[in-house]
Amino acid sequence: MQVFKAFMKVMRTRLPSILPYVIVFMIISVMISTVGGDEERFTAEEMKICIFDEDDTPQSHALAEFIAKGNELVELENDDDVILDSLYYASVDMVLTIKDGYAERLAAGETEDLFTTKHIHDSYAIALMDQLLSEYVVTVDGYMAGGQDFDQAVESAIGTLSKETEVTLVTEDSTMSKSEYFEGFFRYLPYILISIMLNGLCPVLIVMNRKDLRYRTNCSSIKVSSVSVQTFLASAVFVGAIWLIFVVAGVILNGGLFVGTAWLAVLNCLIFAMISALIAMLLSSFNVSDNVVGVITQVISLGMSFLCGVFVPMEMLSSGVLSAARFLPAYWYVRANSMISGTEHFDGSKVLLYMGIELGFAAALAVITLLIRRMKYNRADSVNA
Amino acid sequence: MENTVVKIDSLVKRYGDLIALDHFSLEIKEGEIFGLLGPNGSGKTTTINCLLSLLAFDKGDIKIFGKEMTPTSYDIKKDIGVIMQNVAVFDELTVYENIDYFCGLYITDKAERKKCVDEAVRFVGLEDFLKFRPKKLSGGLLRRLNIACGIAHKPKLIILDEPTVAVDPQSRNKILEGIQELNARGATVIYTSHYMEEVEKICTRIAIMDKGKKIAEGTKDQLKRMIKNTETITVEVLGLTDEVISQIAGLPHIYDHSYDGSLLTVFCSGGKHNLIRVMEVLQKNDLSFGRVYTELPTLNDVFLEVTGKALRDKED
Numbered sequence: 178m179q180v181f182k183a184f185m186k187v188m189r190t191r192l193p194s195i196l197p198y199v200i201v202f203m204i205i206s207v208m209i210s211t212v213g214g215d216e217e218r219f220t221a222e223e224m225k226i227c228i229f230d231e232d233d234t235p236q237s238h239a240l241a242e243f244i245a246k247g248n249e250l251v252e253l254e255n256d257d258d259v260i261l262d263s264l265y266y267a268s269v270d271m272v273l274t275i276k277d278g279y280a281e282r283l284a285a286g287e288t289e290d291l292f293t294t295k296h297i298h299d300s301y302a303i304a305l306m307d308q309l310l311s312e313y314v315v316t317v318d319g320y321m322a323g324g325q326d327f328d329q330a331v332e333s334a335i336g337t338l339s340k341e342t343e344v345t346l347v348t349e350d351s352t353m354s355k356s357e358y359f360e361g362f363f364r365y366l367p368y369i370l371i372s373i374m375l376n377g378l379c380p381v382l383i384v385m386n387r388k389d390l391r392y393r394t395n396c397s398s399i400k401v402s403s404v405s406v407q408t409f410l411a412s413a414v415f416v417g418a419i420w421l422i423f424v425v426a427g428v429i430l431n432g433g434l435f436v437g438t439a440w441l442a443v444l445n446c447l448i449f450a451m452i453s454a455l456i457a458m459l460l461s462s463f464n465v466s467d468n469v470v471g472v473i474t475q476v477i478s479l480g481m482s483f484l485c486g487v488f489v490p491m492e493m494l495s496s497g498v499l500s501a502a503r504f505l506p507a508y509w510y511v512r513a514n515s516m517i518s519g520t521e522h523f524d525g526s527k528v529l530l531y532m533g534i535e536l537g538f539a540a541a542l543a544v545i546t547l548l549i550r551r552m553k554y555n556r557a558d559s560v561n562a
Numbered sequence: 563m564e565n566t567v568v569k570i571d572s573l574v575k576r577y578g579d580l581i582a583l584d585h586f587s588l589e590i591k592e593g594e595i596f597g598l599l600g601p602n603g604s605g606k607t608t609t610i611n612c613l614l615s616l617l618a619f620d621k622g623d624i625k626i627f628g629k630e631m632t633p634t635s636y637d638i639k640k641d642i643g644v645i646m647q648n649v650a651v652f653d654e655l656t657v658y659e660n661i662d663y664f665c666g667l668y669i670t671d672k673a674e675r676k677k678c679v680d681e682a683v684r685f686v687g688l689e690d691f692l693k694f695r696p697k698k699l700s701g702g703l704l705r706r707l708n709i710a711c712g713i714a715h716k717p718k719l720i721i722l723d724e725p726t727v728a729v730d731p732q733s734r735n736k737i738l739e740g741i742q743e744l745n746a747r748g749a750t751v752i753y754t755s756h757y758m759e760e761v762e763k764i765c766t767r768i769a770i771m772d773k774g775k776k777i778a779e780g781t782k783d784q785l786k787r788m789i790k791n792t793e794t795i796t797v798e799v800l801g802l803t804d805e806v807i808s809q810i811a812g813l814p815h816i817y818d819h820s821y822d823g824s825l826l827t828v829f830c831s832g833g834k835h836n837l838i839r840v841m842e843v844l845q846k847n848d849l850s851f852g853r854v855y856t857e858l859p860t861l862n863d864v865f866l867e868v869t870g871k872a873l874r875d876k877e878d
Contacts, residue, residue: 179666187654389650393711396614397667398640401633 180385180394180404184411187381195377199422202369206362206430224302227253227263229274236280236331240313243335244273264297271296271306284327288314313338362427363442363514367449367507368482373419374453375460375474378412382461383470412454420450441528442517448535449510455542462549481507491515506538565592566628567719567750568613573622575608575774582608583619584774590752590767595745597765598754599861605774606754610723613752614644626719640668643717643749647724649708651696658683658692661710668715682714686740702733709737713744720744721752726760738764758861768861772869786859789867790817793830794859795837798852799844800824806847813839 226248228241244250251269253259263269272295279291292310296303313334320330384390385408394404424443428434435443460473482488484498485507491499502508513531515521568590575583583605590596598606611617613624615633624631626638651660661679669675683689686706696704705725713720722741726734742764745751755761761768762782769779778785786792802821810826811819815833819826830836837856844851 179663183652183655183659183663186659187652190654384652384654387650389646389648390652392616392646393644393650393664394667395616396639396642396644397664398636399667400636 178407179399180407181411184381184385184408185414187384188377188411188415191377191380195373198369198372198376202365202423203426205365206426222302224248224270224306225251225268226306227251227260227269227272229255229272231277232275232279234280236283236327237275239331239335240275240279243313243339244309246339260295264295270300271303273306273310280327283314283317284321286318286321288318309338362430363446363518364487364511366423366446367453367485367487367510368478369423370419370446370450370453371456371478371481372474374416374450374457375470375477377419377457378415378454379457379461379470379474380467381415382408382412382458383464386461386464388464412458416450416454420447438517438523438525441532442514445510445513445517445528445532445535448532448539449506452506452535452539452542455539455546459542459546459549462546462553481505484508486511506535509534509538566590567592567594567626568596568752569623569625570609570613571623571625573609573612573619573624575605575612575617575619582774583612583622586622586771586774586776588769588776588779590750592750593745593748594767595741595751595753595765597761597768598752598771599756599758599761599768599865600754600771601756604771606771607723608774609771610721610752610754613721614639614642640715641718643712643715643720645709645712645720645722645725647727649696649704651704651707651711653696656693656695657688657699657707660696660707661714664711665714668717678714678716681716682710685713685743686710701728702730702736705729705733705737709740713749717749719750719752721754723754724756726755726757734760758865762861770861770865770868777868778864782861785861785864789859789864790831791829791859791863791867792832793836794857794863795828795830795840795854796857797826797828797840797844797854798824799826799849801849802826803847806843806849809843809847810840813843 226244228244228250230237230241241250251263253263253269253272260269260272264272274293274295276291276293283291288311291314294307294310316334316337317327317330320333321327323330325333395401423446427443456477460470465473484494485502485505486494487507491511494502499508509531512521513528513535516523516528516531566589568588570586570588573583573586574581586605586609588609598609600606608617612619612622613626613631615624615631615635626635627641629635629638631638652663655663658679661682662675665675665679665682669678683692686709688703688706688710691699691703696707699707709725712722720741726737729737738760741751741753753761753765765782767779767781768785769776770785771777778788780788800823807819807821807826810816810828813836815830815836816828817831818829821827828836828840837854841854
């Protein structure tokens, strides 16, 4: 196993260039896992609301106090420019004006046109606030219809609408309770894996394929097939070790062993580690310098990551970019990972299809590498007597 | 009867239209230091590559230790050591690790390998540099490491392809002494070079190559006897007249001469007392002379005569 041992010794000298990637990724993963912990708690959304009370009656004050309970009240100058600027710069989400005569008209049973609201964005929170105001006046009106006087009806309506509902978060699969963390951890791996393989594995393979060393090895009594097998084995051990490091890190950060479909993400990661290693092998066939390897690493890792939804979610990418990304393995890795993590609806057959496409890329890379090597390093296998 | 270690029979190697080896034949006996001499591009390295089955050839036959050499002749390869012109070692491994790696390509037994590596280290004198990386070694030490990597497995046949190119004279002498010592220990050596003085110094038999052909072969003396020139006499003398020059040219065994106004060069072919006869002519004509020296033919003269050009012409 001389070639294997030499490979590992050469690899040892490359570790300093790999470690930063591992360390940075681990730090980012820890940060993601910390953020991911909040997903288990429910907190009601607060709005920043400015209320102009033109009615200025005890009933309008009661309404303002009721709204203030679950939201943040913001004070603004009642000036159109100021209001627009505040809405534009999002220092306030909604401006509510309780119109003059609100109490009098509500007491008379009118429920329409009691308020005006101003907002820029349409969101669930704005819609819910509109709904809450409608519900409030309808409830007051209902209590009055039930025989209560106006003040009692206001009090009853506030009491009814102030009841809080207890919320418990339940996910479809308990193994994915940290789905966003899980998705994030595996989603960023393509960038790290490509960087590590190209910075770590590729230079070692270039050394092992150095013309003068290959010449000397070919002169020796070791079989060519043995050299190839040992080099392949050493590469496989390196790829396996890197993969294992990330799986173990994932298990630790996940707070327990992966179970169920989560193992598919681990398998997906292994397939992509193989693809990254094959890219490194292909690049090493050209005997490029360390500097060139560095540049190509950045181009491939960053390019693939940005195009294929590793750094930027696919929803934000144009259809043109996504069409081009289909020709890159990272695209299929991210698609599979999104399904496995539950970000997209899980479909087992599609996940396997995506992994199959990744394996297709791996096979294509292997064939291209072998062809190039055969052309470049063609040794005299047959001697004409 | 000496055993034949290498037998090359009518080898032809073409690179497209270029004929690199043209029916090249060679036989090397056990215990020889065989010199393969020729200018750059004469076919020396092509011959070595074909010999090691690293290069396919078009015609011919190669036998090493009596067996046909093929790319898969691993039983033959285990007894061959190769030392190239370039230092081929791992920059990432230490001196010891490098020698151990290349020795390990031949010897799998760990204890035996350790013994061989230690012996090779002592042989090249790298005991104090075992943990050094090659980049920390001087040029001479690197050459020694290169040699250690090629001979650690104790090969019976050692092929050295221009191992002294770009090496300082001191290291060159050490390398040559080392080769002679390896030969004394029983190894057969093939030594390619375009430095004739080296080949002349260490080789027991020599083949001269040019344009892919073997143009002469034999021991140093045999090669020198193949040429017309047996002695070159040089005399520092002023004022030689045409008459005196013609008297010298008329002496027996003198086949050529030249005079540049201060230096007379006389080329002799066979015969004895040529120098005395030239001196007598000068004395008779009352001519005083400065330094006088006589030289026996060198391999350079042999090469010059058999190829019609100086060996270093192409190198330069």
